[in-house]
Amino acid sequence: MSEDRSLARRVNCVVNGTAQAAEVSVRRTLADYLRQDLGLTGTHLGCEHGVCGACTVLVDGRAVRSCLMLAVQAEGCAVTTVEGIAPDVVTLHPLQTAFAKHHALQCGFCTPGMLTTLLEFLEEVPAPTAEEIRIVISGNLCRCTGYEPIVAATLEAAAVMRGGA
Amino acid sequence: MKAPPFEWHRPATLAEAVASLAAVAPQDGRVLAGGQSLLPAMALRVARPPHLVDINGIAELGELRVEDNALRIGALVRHAAFHRPVAHGPLGALMAGVVRHIAHWPIRTRGSFGGSLCHADPASEWPLVAVVLGATMQAVSLRGDRLIDGPAFLRGPLETALAPDEILRAVTLPLLPADAHWGFEEVARRAGDFAQAMALVVLRMDAIGRVAEARIGIGGVEAVPRRLAAVEALVNGRLPSATLVEEAGRAAAAACDPMEDAPYRRALVRAVVSRALASAAMPQALAA
Numbered sequence: 001m002s003e004d005r006s007l008a009r010r011v012n013c014v015v016n017g018t019a020q021a022a023e024v025s026v027r028r029t030l031a032d033y034l035r036q037d038l039g040l041t042g043t044h045l046g047c048e049h050g051v052c053g054a055c056t057v058l059v060d061g062r063a064v065r066s067c068l069m070l071a072v073q074a075e076g077c078a079v080t081t082v083e084g085i086a087p088d089v090v091t092l093h094p095l096q097t098a099f100a101k102h103h104a105l106q107c108g109f110c111t112p113g114m115l116t117t118l119l120e121f122l123e124e125v126p127a128p129t130a131e132e133i134r135i136v137i138s139g140n141l142c143r144c145t146g147y148e149p150i151v152a153a154t155l156e157a158a159a160v161m162r163g164g165a
Numbered sequence: 166m167k168a169p170p171f172e173w174h175r176p177a178t179l180a181e182a183v184a185s186l187a188a189v190a191p192q193d194g195r196v197l198a199g200g201q202s203l204l205p206a207m208a209l210r211v212a213r214p215p216h217l218v219d220i221n222g223i224a225e226l227g228e229l230r231v232e233d234n235a236l237r238i239g240a241l242v243r244h245a246a247f248h249r250p251v252a253h254g255p256l257g258a259l260m261a262g263v264v265r266h267i268a269h270w271p272i273r274t275r276g277s278f279g280g281s282l283c284h285a286d287p288a289s290e291w292p293l294v295a296v297v298l299g300a301t302m303q304a305v306s307l308r309g310d311r312l313i314d315g316p317a318f319l320r321g322p323l324e325t326a327l328a329p330d331e332i333l334r335a336v337t338l339p340l341l342p343a344d345a346h347w348g349f350e351e352v353a354r355r356a357g358d359f360a361q362a363m364a365l366v367v368l369r370m371d372a373i374g375r376v377a378e379a380r381i382g383i384g385g386v387e388a389v390p391r392r393l394a395a396v397e398a399l400v401n402g403r404l405p406s407a408t409l410v411e412e413a414g415r416a417a418a419a420a421c422d423p424m425e426d427a428p429y430r431r432a433l434v435r436a437v438v439s440r441a442l443a444s445a446a447m448p449q450a451l452a453a
Contacts, residue, residue: 007170026173048166049205056271062245063271068204072173073221117271124248138356139269 013074015040016084024071031055033071034081042082042112046141053140056113057081063120082112085119095119098157099150106144113140118154126162130155168207174218179305182220182332187307189216190330196220198241198280201272220332226279234340240279240333245270247278255341255367256298263290263349263365269357279333282318285325285389287424288359290351292319293384297365297392298338306331319389322424345369348445350437351385360385362433364417364441368400376400376446381413381438386423386430395420396438405446414439 012021015038022037029048034040034057046052048067055066058080085093092100095115105111114137121128121136128136133154134147142150174189176182186194194216197203206212220226226241229251236252247264250257267273267281267290281291282302294300295315302313304327318326327333341347351363363384371377379400384390396416403409417438423430 007172009173027168027170029167032167049208050201050272051205053269053271062274064275065201065271067208068200068272068275070173070200070204070219072175073200073219120274121270135265135356136270139271 009072011072011075013076014078016080026070026072028071029067030057030059030069030071030074030079031066033074034066034079037071040081040083044109044112046109051141052110053113053117053137054110056116056140058116058120061120061123063117080116082115085115093119094160095122095154095157098153098160102149102153102156104146104149104153106146110140110142110144114142114150118157122154122158122161126158128154128158166208166210168204169210169213171207171214172216174216175222176218176220177222179223179225179332179334182218182223183305183307183330186218186332187330189218190328192216193329194218196283196332198283199243199275199277200280201268201276202280202284202286218332226334228335231340236338236340238278238336238338240277240283240335242278244268244273244276244278244281248273252340254343255345255347256338259341259347259349259367260294262347263294266290266349266351266353266360266363267357272357279336282336283325283327283333285319285321285323286359287322287388287390288361288385290360290363290384293363293365293382293390295319295336295338296384296390297367297380297382298341301337303334303337304331305334310334316389316391321388341367342369346445348441348443350440350444352433352437362386362430362437364434364437366438366441366445368442368445375402375404377402381417381442383417383421383434383438386421386434388424393417393420393438400442405442410439410443410446413442 008025034043044054046054050065050068057066059077130151133151174185176185195214197217197219226239228239229242244267247260250261281289300315302318313326346368348366351360353360365382367380369378379397381396382392399416414435418431418435421434
């Protein structure tokens, strides 16, 4: 029980393909762990209570709010952040390429959450309609209101990804 | 903001979780399921449980299966599990239709069916489903298991029949017969936002197309979701028609007792009940 009563725990997880081990406070969110302990500041924090969607990351392939998950809950999980989406340092993921081409980001604050949310969605729905894309990003706030280019970029990326590119 | 300090307990089995909760419940210890309501409440400091019993490591709570003509949903089954039908027939389709209204995709991957029921937000969809479909909740504590039916489980906004040391283990929903028709309608200001009013209608028809058995419930308006007996009585035995749909909406508006914005909420109840009944009873007529 002494272990159960502690306010800090050891957490082991794989982040963007690299094994990580750290002692973290149990109240530290996964978002703060990624940003502050691992220096992966691509994951953005807007509201810290699950509304804005900026902090969305992939945990075992599922898009989740990293502000609504404790770092200690990532024990044994594989986490992918925006830094881990591209296949290598010189190649963008097709979704990132389409975002750049369609100017689907202006200030870029919402972009990491948009990309991670859409990545899981496109796995489950490889040929979405524009309406389905609008609904799936309804939980990701873009204050530049750049939704139209985001939808256009996603439609194009989906086609590229279906083609095996 | 960040959550205030707490002690975190991570039981590996349900028996350990029950023991752990029994130990911390007297100090306002809480169960942490998907965390999509509790963690934001803690970040906003409106909830300050000094102990969290995290049930995410308990495999049996994530089980979903059909047995004895019912769907048994482990308390920790995530909303996203219902994106595709989990059972043959109308029940799987109904759940897949309703789940799209629950928050947003990355909330549904983590938020849980049982957590939604235990949180008992009047604007939540699963409590309405539980009441209309006749769900049975299975709760467990050191005193053993007990079964609680939907209406008895939901006591008020954010209030359930669970004792502080009880954990919701599973929820059982009877399968719907193959000839059941359903309709669900919700009004929310934005996609994924809290419902302002919703209605779930489940019908069975007789051989000549009259309504043999209607179940009509509303949520998001009163303190807890509720079946409207007066509206069900009005619809039973009638042939579906535009007139009946209109009458049912009006009767529902008169029968409900909104917590706030009464005239507006009544207007919404009228609309969602009419639409849900129409989509259950005569989808072809709606399309025409």
